[in-house]
Amino acid sequence: MFCNQCEQTTRGDVCHQWGACGKSPEVDALQDLLVHCLRGLSQVALQAKSLGIATRETDEFTCEMLFSTLTNVNFSVDDFINFVNRAIALRESLKLQIKATGNAVVESAMANFQPDSDTKQQIQQGKDLEFAFIGQSAKNIDIFSLKLTVLYGLKGLAAYAFHACELDQHDEGLYTFCHEVLANLDAQDKTLEEWLALALKVGEINLKAMELLDAGNTTTFGHPTPTVVPLGSTVGKAILVSGHDLLALKAVLEQTVGTGIKVYTHGELLPAHGYPKLKQTYPHLHGHYGTAWQNQTHEFDHFPGAIVMTTNCLMPPHQSYQDKVFTLGPVGYPGLQHTSIRDISSIIAKAESMPGFESECDRGTVTTGFARNAVLGVADAVVNAVKDGSIRHFFLVGGCDGAKPGRNYYSELVEKLPDDCVVLTLGCGKFRFFDKDLGNIGGIPRLLDVGQCNDAYSAIQIAVALAQAFDVTVNQLPLSLVLSWYEQKAIAVLLSLLYLGIQNIRIGPTLPAFLTPNVVKILSEKFQLKLITSAEQDLAACLS
Structure with a gap:
C-alpha cells in the first residue's frame, strides 16, 4: 500500500504495510479503486451536465464517497465494495440518459472501467491502479506532490460539502469543480505553476463549501452564542x-x-x-x-x-x-x-x-459559542481594547489534534502567552488547552472557542471585519496563525488560507509527508509558510 495523506504516516514518510490509523492494505486498495471509479463517474457526469441532465444524486454521492476515504472514517472492506458497485451503477445510469439524448457517451478507459466481481481481484485492481497512478506521476516528483495536495484537499472539501448538502445547501459550481478535478487528475500537460494554481483553487472552492456549511448550520440551529x-x-x-x-x-x-x-x-x-x-x-x-x-x-x-x-x-x-x-x-x-x-x-x-452514570461528577465547565456573530457583536470593544493597548496581539491556535509527540507545543504556547494576548481556537486542537482559565481583558475572554475545524470560515470573517475596522489588510493585523494539522480537512483549510493570501502561517507538528522540499520552498517563499519550532521562539517572533 501507499498512503501518506495524514500526519501520522510511518516515520513521517508513507504507510506501506499497514495504516498507522488502523487501515488495512485491503481497505487502502479498495479506497484507491473507489477513487478511480469516481474519476470515471465524474467524466460521465460532466458530459451529462453539459446536456442538461440532472446529476444531483451523483454530485452528493461523489462528495460522500470522497469523504469516506478520509483518514479514520471507514475501515470496512464490505462497505467499499458496495460503494464501488454503486459508483458504477450511477455511471451506467447516466450513460443511458446521455444515449437517450442521441449523443455518444464520452470514451475513456476510466469511463468504461469495470471492477472485477471477485473481492480479491477488486483488491488487486485497486493496488494496480494505485501504483499505476504513482508511476504515471513519478516523472516529476514536485508535480506529483502538488497532485496529491490537490487530491487530499479535494477530499477535505468534499467532507464539508457533504455536511452542507445534508442541510440542503448546494452549489452547482462546487460540484462541477469536484468532477473536473477528478476527471483530469491524470493530466500530463500541466506545469508545476498550474498544479499550484489548482491547489489554491481547491482552497477557493473549499471556502465556498465552508460558507455553505456555515449557512446550513446557522439556518438550521441558529447562530452560536457563548x-x-x-x-x-x-x-x-x-x-x-x-x-x-x-x-x-x-x-x-x-x-x-x-x-x-x-x-x-x-x-x-x-x-x-x-x-x-x-x-x-x-x-x-x-x-x-x-x-x-x-x-x-x-x-x-x-x-x-x-x-x-x-x-x-x-x-x-x-x-x-x-x-x-x-x-x-x-x-x-x-x-x-x-x-x-x-x-x-x-x-x-x-x-x-447499560448502567449509565450512577452518581454526579463535577469536572468543571468550559465556554463555547464564540463564532463570528458573537465576536463581532462586541467588535467595538475589541477594537477599542487594541487601540488603548489592552490587547496587544491575537493568536489563532487550532486545527486537528493527534497522538504524535510534539503536540504539547500548542498547550505550551498558550500557557506562555502574555496577559495582553487573546486566543481564538477551533477544531479538536483546542483540547490541548480548552479548559484553561485565561481570564479576560475588559470583559473579553482571553480564550475564544470559535467552533469546529470548518468554522475556520467564522474565524476568517472575524479577521476580515477587524481588518476593515482598522483599515488594514488581514496580514497587517496583530494576528498570528499557529495551526496543527492531521488529516485532509486541515489541508483544505490551509489551502483556503493560502488562497486568501494569508502570510506567515505556522504549521505543525510536522510538515505533510506529501510535500517535497521544493514545494515547501515554493510555499515558504510565496506565503512565508513556516514549520513550528519551539513555543518560546515562535512566541518571540510573533510578538516582535
Missing part, C-alpha cells in the same frame, strides 16, 4: 455522540426526547452546545465528555452508555467496548453496528440496557 458547558456527568442513562455532524446529533436528541436518556457530546461536537436551537430545544443535551479523538480508546471504554460515531475520527475500537459503538453515514468498521439517523432505536435500546 454557552457554558459542563464537563462532568449527571445521574442517568447516557448516549455519547462524537464526530462533527450536527444534524446527526439533532436526530439523536429528537428521538431520545422523553426517554430519560442524557446526551453528551465528544470531540468536535463540543461547539454544538453553542447553537441555541439545539441547547434550548433539547434540555437533555447535558454536557461534554472527554477530549480529542485520539483519547477515545480510554474515554469510550469508561463511558457507561451507547456511543455514536457520526463522521471521521473513529479509531479501531477495543473489544472491551466495541459492542456499544454505532456508526452513521459514511463511517464504518467491521463488527460495529451501522444505523440510520432516521431510526436510532437500536442505539436507544443499547443505552437503556
